[in-house]
Amino acid sequence: MKALIVGGGIMGTSIALELAAAQVEVTVLERSLPGAEASTAAAGMLAPQLEAHAPGPMLELSMRSRTLYPAWAQRLSAESGLDVGYQACGALQVALTTAQAYELEATVAWQTAAGLRATFLTGDEARALEPALSPDAVAAAHFPDDHQIDPRKLMTALTAVARKRGITFRAALVRRVLERSGRALGLELEKGQLEADVTIVAAGAWTSQLPGVGVQEAHLKPARGQLLELSPPTTAVHHLLKAGVGYVVPRAGGRVICGTTVELVGYDKRVTDEGRAQILAQAQALCPGLAGATIVDAWAGLRPWTADGLPLLGFGHLDGLVIASGHYRNGILLAPITARLVAQLVTGGRPAMDLSPFRPDRFGGAAG
Ligand SMILES: Cc1cc2nc3c(=O)[nH]c(=O)nc-3n(C[C@H](O)[C@H](O)[C@H](O)COP(=O)(O)OP(=O)(O)OC[C@H]3O[C@@H](n4cnc5c(N)ncnc54)[C@H](O)[C@@H]3O)c2cc1C
Structure with missing residues (x-):
């Protein structure tokens, strides 16, 4: 069997x-270098518990991936x-107000009831566990099983292993999915075309741009x-450490990665003064000691x-078309389970979990 995969990010490469x-x-x-986007x-947070709002299919998918x-x-x-x-570092979701502390208590209660390890502190x-934490922290939820990986190192290793195992990476801009009589035949490239038994689209934030x-862009965008x-x-x-959208991720060697912003501004990858100021304020609210960094x-x-x-994961609107995209804030975490589920679909096996909540056509109206 021959497969084509659009996109050499963590999804495309893990699936390969x-x-x-x-x-x-x-x-x-x-079209660029593997992992370029x-x-x-x-x-690199592998943190389903830090991200979860309620039990459901996303938590199940995330937990399965964290286990892998x-x-x-x-x-x-x-x-x-x-x-x-x-790094098996564990996570603290931090409450900086009393209202947030009540929310954390509720989070710890439902997660514990769901069989996950979580402690209200x-x-x-919380400061005894993490002395860098702000004196303003009112409370925290401790998730000892949420961890992290360095995505740049991971992509380098993943790509090296893929090449070693004979996977071909071709530098090419894909123009469209080729179709005949309701079946995906392969891909039209900037120069030429390729045919295959199965075509997998893992083009990240660009998935909705590919004819x-x-x-549709209303359903998947950057x-x-x-x-x-x-x-x-x-x-x-x-x-x-996390509070709201603000987080601090400690890397080996003492450096920290601080995030983040969530901005629907199209395909614009600029760093802005406002973004920088927001992230510094969020990080310093968690750890005042970062003020001097x-x-x-x-x-x-x-x-x-x-x-x-929810991600788009499963067969598309054409026979022989599979979509694995839309992993939003959790694509690093979700790579191993996504790869496994896609391989099960492609090889005709029974997926290890119910994929109906992730059906790529669930919004209706294929855009073509
Ligand atoms: C600031 C930030 C922080 C994040 N933090 C975390 C985190 O802590 N934990 C976590 O789990 N996730 C995190 N994520 C999310 C995670 O990075 C993504 O969900 C994941 O990388 C998506 O992987 P992907 O392979 O689908 O997309 P991408 O890595 O974007 O790969 C898609 C690839 O497709 C290629 N492509 C697109 N169109 C075409 C075309 N027409 N022809 C050829 N190639 C094409 C692109 O060049 C690109 O390389 C974060 C993301 C950001 C931006």
């Missing part, structure tokens, strides 16, 4: 590896000989996120946002 393991001949079409812009992560990361590291920056208990995919890297903080940070880097990436917050 899983398919190659099932003896599928895979070509990945990437959201997949190397991410903070340690062995997946270890395999990629061993096979590539490269460090992927996986007073401000003092023939059948996904959401810009800006990040800052700070060094050296005056205080060491040990856990993922130097900004060593600043960047932005485009998350594939979807209208209902």
Whole structure:
């Protein structure tokens, strides 16, 4: 069987590896370098509990992926000989007001009832665990099983392993999905065309821009996120820390990644003065010790946002077309499970979980 994959981000590359393991001949079409977009812009939190608002299909998908992560990361590291920056650091969701503390209590209650490890801490208990935390922190929820990986290191290792296993990466701009009589035949490229048994679209925030995919821009579009890297903080940070959209992610060596913004501003990857100021204020509210740190880097990436917050995962509107996109703020976390589920679909197996909540056609009206 032959498969074409549009997009060499974490989704396209992870799917390629899983398919190659099932003896599928895979070509990945990437107009830039593998991992050039959201997949190397991410903070790398593997944190379903920090992100979850309620039980449901997204939490189930995320938990399954988190469970796969340690062995997946270890395999990629061993096979590539490269460090992927996986750190079992745990996470603290922080309340800076009493109202937020009540919300955290409720979060800990439903997560514990759902069988997840979560503990409600007073401000003092949270500071005993994470001394860098602000004296203004009223309370925190501790999620000891939410961790992190370094997305840049991960993409380097993933791509190296994919090449080692014989996956072809072709530098090409894909123009459209080719169709005949309701079946996807392959892809039209800027120069020439390619045919295959199955065509997989993993083009991140650009998925809705590709003619023939059948996904409309109203349902999948870019959401810009800006990040800052700070060094050296005056205080060491040990856990993922989050309050609202603000977060601090400690990297090995003492640097911290601070985020973020969520901006629906089209395909604009600029870092702005407002974004920088917002992120610094959020980070310093969590850890006042970061006030003295130097900004060593600043960047932005485009998350594939979807209208209902769930990824688009499954068969598209044409036979032989599979879509794996729209992973929004959790694509690094969701890569191993997405790759496994797509491989099960493509090879005719039974997917390990119910994919109906993620059906790419759930919004109706294929755009062509
Ligand atoms: C600031 C920020 C922080 C984030 N933090 C986290 C986090 O902490 N944890 C987490 O799990 N997730 C995080 N994410 C989300 C995560 O990065 C994304 O969900 C994930 O990277 C999406 O992967 P992808 O492969 O679908 O998309 P991308 O990495 O964007 O890859 C899509 C690829 O398709 C290519 N492409 C598009 N159109 C075409 C075409 N026509 N022809 C050829 N190639 C094409 C692009 O060049 C690109 O390389 C964050 C994202 C951002 C921006």
